[in-house]
Amino acid sequence: MDTAVVSVRWLLRASGRDVAEKNRLCPTNRLPDVPLDWVRGKLTEMAADRSWSKEPDIANWLERSRLNVQRGVRERRDDPDVREALAHYVECVGPGVARLMSLLSDAVDGHSG
Secondary structure, eight states, rough: OOOHHHHHHHHHHTOOOHHHHHHHHHOOOOOOOSSHHHHHHHHHHHHHHHHHHHHHHHHHHHHTTTTTTTTTTTTTTTTTHHHHHHHHHHHHHHHHHHHHHHHHHHHHHHTTO
């Protein structure tokens, strides 16, 4: 399990949020046993990351945390190399998620994994 994820869970414990809100922000994401579990896990992880980015306390904590591999991107967003990398990410993330969803749908329709 990613160290930043574990840390966010502890941050949420101290946040005063109710159980439903904590569960929304940290959905269950089991370790993979079969290849399809990786697809499910990646989609869950990306949805959690998106949710965290919309919560000011979590987003601010992650921006300061050495455990977050993306820390510092916001403060460097005017750097041309960072802008180029972010543009590439934005260009690719939608099709990537769509492909993951397609793989999951095909597998569920075919009753695998």
